[in-house]
Amino acid sequence: MTELDNFGRLVVKRARDPVFDEIEKILDGTSPPMYRQAVEFFLSTDVSEKDKLKEMALxxxxxxxxxxxHAFEHYSDGDEGCFEIISLRQGGNDIPVRELSDGLAGELVDETGWIDRFSAVRPSKYSE
Known part of the structure; x- marks a missing residue:
């Protein structure tokens, strides 16, 4: 697996999937007490509406x-005050992650992308 794929796996496994898991807990009524108001609302929602809400959340x-x-890829080197945010170690050198892909955002959603390869949660309709 390449360093870029390792980065993608991290994005999916540590950012995408856990957020969706928390949203499912809210919709199912099993989330922590701090989400009590949201849980009370969603417990009164019928199943078809919950499915729609899950899809929207995803x-x-x-x-x-x-x-x-997309921002990591396109807004760096001083654009809009941004800078190289993430570099990956490759061959003993730090390489900006945007230089390892010809379309960093596409790595997430294309047909052999990070979501399809690394996620435990199905792709959203946005990424199909």
Missing amino acids: MAIDMSLFYLL
């Missing part, structure tokens, strides 16, 4: 990650 997560990766 789409929002995927779109957020897509645009974050």
